[in-house]
Structure formats: C-alpha cells, structure tokens
Amino acid sequence: MHLLRRNRILRTSAAIRSLVAETIITPSDFIVPLFIIEGADVKEEIPSMPGYYRMSLDLTINEVKELWQMGLKSVLLFIKCKDELKDNKGTEALNPNGLMQRSIKAIKDACPDMLVMTDVALDPFSSYGHDGIVENNTIVNDATVEVLAAMSVSHAQAGADFVAPSDMMDGRILAIRDALEQSGYTHTGIMSYSAKYASCFYGPFRDALDSAPGFGDKKTYQMDFANRTEAVKEVLMDVEEGADIVMVKPAMAYLDIIREVKNAVDIPVSAYHVSGEYAMIKAAAANGWLNEELAIVESLTAIKRAGADIIATYYAREAVRLIS
Ligand code: PBG
Numbered sequence: 001m002h003l004l005r006r007n008r009i010l011r012t013s014a015a016i017r018s019l020v021a022e023t024i025i026t027p028s029d030f031i032v033p034l035f036i037i038e039g040a041d042v043k044e045e046i047p048s049m050p051g052y053y054r055m056s057l058d059l060t061i062n063e064v065k066e067l068w069q070m071g072l073k074s075v076l077l078f079i080k081c082k083d084e085l086k087d088n089k090g091t092e093a094l095n096p097n098g099l100m101q102r103s104i105k106a107i108k109d110a111c112p113d114m115l116v117m118t119d120v121a122l123d124p125f126s127s128y129g130h131d132g133i134v135e136n137n138t139i140v141n142d143a144t145v146e147v148l149a150a151m152s153v154s155h156a157q158a159g160a161d162f163v164a165p166s167d168m169m170d171g172r173i174l175a176i177r178d179a180l181e182q183s184g185y186t187h188t189g190i191m192s193y194s195a196k197y198a199s200c201f202y203g204p205f206r207d208a209l210d211s212a213p214g215f216g217d218k219k220t221y222q223m224d225f226a227n228r229t230e231a232v233k234e235v236l237m238d239v240e241e242g243a244d245i246v247m248v249k250p251a252m253a254y255l256d257i258i259r260e261v262k263n264a265v266d267i268p269v270s271a272y273h274v275s276g277e278y279a280m281i282k283a284a285a286a287n288g289w290l291n292e293e294l295a296i297v298e299s300l301t302a303i304k305r306a307g308a309d310i311i312a313t314y315y316a317r318e319a320v321r322l323i324s
Contacts, residue, residue: 023305025297025323027071030316031117031270035208036060036103037080048204049275050282052314054080057103061110070320074115076164076312077103080209081124089133090125093151096158104158117191118155120148120176121167129206129213131167131221139221145172149179156185162244166193168221177242191270192243195231195257198222201250201276208275231257232264239265245310250274252299255306262307270310271303278314293322 010020035054037044042056055063064075079099085092092098100118107116121131122144128134132144144167152163163180165172173192180188198219206212223230235246246265248258249272262269281299285292296315303311313319 023301025300025304025311025319027316027320027324028073029300029304029309029311030072030319031074031076031310031312032067032072032316033076033078033312033314034060034063035078035080036099038082038099046204046208048207048279049314050279050286052208052278054208057099057106060103061106064107064111064114067317068111068114070317071324072316072320073113074117074310075107076117076119077107078119078209079103079124083210086125086127088127090122090147090151093122093125093147094154096154101154101158104155104160108159115161116159117162117164118160120151120155120163120165122147123167123211123213124209126211128215129211131218132169137215141169141171144169145175148172149175152176152188152190153179153183153185156180156183156188160188162189162191164191164193164247166196166249168193168196168218168223171241173238173241173243189244190242191245191247192238193249193272194235194238194243194246195254195261196222196247196249197225197254199225199250199253199274199276201253201274204275204279225253228257228260232260235261235265239267243267245270247272247312248308250277251303251308251311252277255302258303258306258308262309268309269307270312271306271308273299273303273311273313273315275314281315293318297322 037054039056040058043059044054046052081092104116123131130139132139155163238246245268247270248254248261251271251273258271281295284290296319300319
C-alpha cells in the first residue's frame with residue numbers, strides 16, 4: 001500500500017488519544033437537579049430513577065455541601081408540592097415561606113458559593129399537572145406568564161442565582177426580566193428552557209414530582225419533536241427578551257438541535273439530559289446490556305461535543321467520580 005496519511009497514528013495509545021481529544025467533560029460543566037420534599041431525614045428512591053432520590057431539605061443541604069466538595073458548581077431545584085396545596089393558579093408557588101423559597105434560602109446559607117437555579121413552572125403546584133393556568137381545557141398564556149414573573153421574583157427574593165423557566169409560554173422571558181428589573185433583582189440570571197420539546201422522556205420526572213398532566217398532554221406549549229427551525233426561532237426570541245443562558249431539552253435525541261442552537265446564539269447553551277435518558281441507561285445496565293460507566297461518559301461527552309456548554313444531568317455525581 002502507498003499511503004501518505006495514516007489516521008490511526010493519532011489513535012495508537014491512550015496518551016496520544018488524550019492529547020488530541022477535542023471534547024473533555026469537567027465537573028464545572030454540570031448542573032445537578034435536586035428533588036426536595038417536606039419532612040426531616042426523608043430520602044425516598046424514585047422508582048423509575050433507580051439511585052436517584054427525593055430528599056427532605058436537611059438531607060439536601062448535606063448533599064449540596066458534598067456536591068460542592070466534589071467540584072460541582074450548580075444545582076437546579078425542584079420541589080414536590082403536597083396535594084392539598086395544589087390549585088389551578090399555582091398559588092403555593094408564590095408563598096414566601098413555601099418549600100422552594102425555604103430551600104433556596106437554606107442552601108444559599110449553607111453553601112453560599114453554590115449556584116442555585118430554580119425551576120419556574122406551575123406543574124408541580126397545579127391541580128391539573130399543567131405548566132399553566134387552565135381555562136376550558138386550554139392552557140392560558142398571558143395569565144400564566146404573570147404568575148411565572150411573580151414566581152421568579154419570589155425565588156430571587158429568597159436568594160436564587162438563576163431562575164429557569166421550563167414552561168414554554170410565549171413572552172415569559174421578557175416578562176420575567178421586566179419583573180426582576182422592577183423589583184431591583186438586577187443580578188438574577190435567567191436560564192430559559194427555550195427549545196423544550198413535548199417528550200416522552202420526561203416520564204420518570206413526573207413520577208418523581210407526581211406532576212403528570214391530569215388531562216391531555218403538553219403539545220400546545222412544548223415543541224413538536226419534528227421541528228428544527230422552530231428551535232432556532234425560540235432561542236433567538238429568548239435571547240432578545242433577555243435570557244442569559246438558553247437550553248435545549250431533552251439532550252440525546254436532540255443533538256442536532258443543540259448544534260443548531262450553538263451556531264445561532266452568542267450566549268451559553270445548556271442541554272438537559274432528562275429523567276428518561278437516565279432511566280434508559282439505568283435499565284439497560286441493570287439487565288447487563290450496557291456498561292453504565294462507559295455509557296455515562298460517552299453520553300455526556302456527546303452532548304458537550306454537540307455544542308452544550310452546560311449539561312443538567314442526574315449523572316453529574318457519577319460523572320465526576322468517573323472522570324477524576
Ligand atoms: C416541568 C419540568 C419537567 C422537566 C423539567 N421541568 C417536566 C415536564 O415538562 O413535563 C423534565 C425533567 C426531566 O425529565 O428530567 N416544567
């Protein structure tokens with residue numbers, strides 16, 4: 001054979017492969033989602049997310065301190081609201097002494113440098129399990145946006161570093177930015193779930209928070225997974241409205257969208273490796289069909305390679321252990 005270029009030279013040893021690796025995941029790439037419940041010393045495994053837990057605030061605080069020690073820099077808070085506190089308008093979401101507000105404050109007190117991001121959407125607080133207020137079986141946009149803006153201010157007041165609206169209502173980023181400005185929270189960031197698809201991969205998350213929609217689905221607000229151009233429209237609008245970080249969600253089945261978005265915006269892009277993506281790897285590994293550790297590193301590296309600057313993942317802790 002007469003070859004001038006031998007591509008295998010750069011793959012000869014682990015040393016040369018690491019020297020030429022284009023993408024390296026590090027602990028500071030990750031956001032750790034946390035599920036918080038009422039009570040003390042409570043730790044419940046989520047059945048469809050083996051190895052992942054809902055925890056009471058006291059245990060969550062210990063967890064956050066440990067995560068910080070491991071080099072993780074950011075947590076994303078979700079709370080499980082008691083059934084008796086749920087209503088159509090998500091009233092409990094605005095309670096200054098609600099579980100979310102207490103959690104933000106306690107976590108910032110215990111670990112002030114940890115970036116605290118909060119989920120902003122009505123579904124955990126909604127008696128209908130929808131991300132917005134329901135009227136005549138439809139999700140009303142503008143009234144919902146008002147609540148989301150008030151909710152964001154309430155989280156900022158409690159000390160949140162970033163609010164993360166995950167609802168997909170129109171115009172909410174501008175409304176949230178305006179509300180934060182008017183209330184003097186000029187340092188609070190907005191990580192917008194800009195291109196959030198109506199996905200079956202959120203199933204286990206809805207088990208975790210008992211937040212599955214009571215009727216219908218979320219297709220009138222979350223995006224159709226058939227669409228790509230629409231994702232670019234959504235992120236560009238959110239950038240104009242004042243988002244600091246845009247997100248694509250889910251991640252693994254949407255790597256093309258992550259790249260498309262990365263090429264379109266001049267702000268950081270995050271991707272959410274969601275509950276169903278975690279559950280798939282767990283299930284395959286439990287059956288001995290996949291090597292879990294290899295699957296984690298390959299999946300997260302692929303998401304970063306696609307263009308994600310930041311990755312929210314239930315595997316953050318495990319990934320840090322594997323890469324250090
Ligand atoms: C709620 C919300 C969801 C997720 C994050 N925020 C569920 C949904 O939209 O139904 C999904 C996260 C995951 O599956 O890991 N607005």
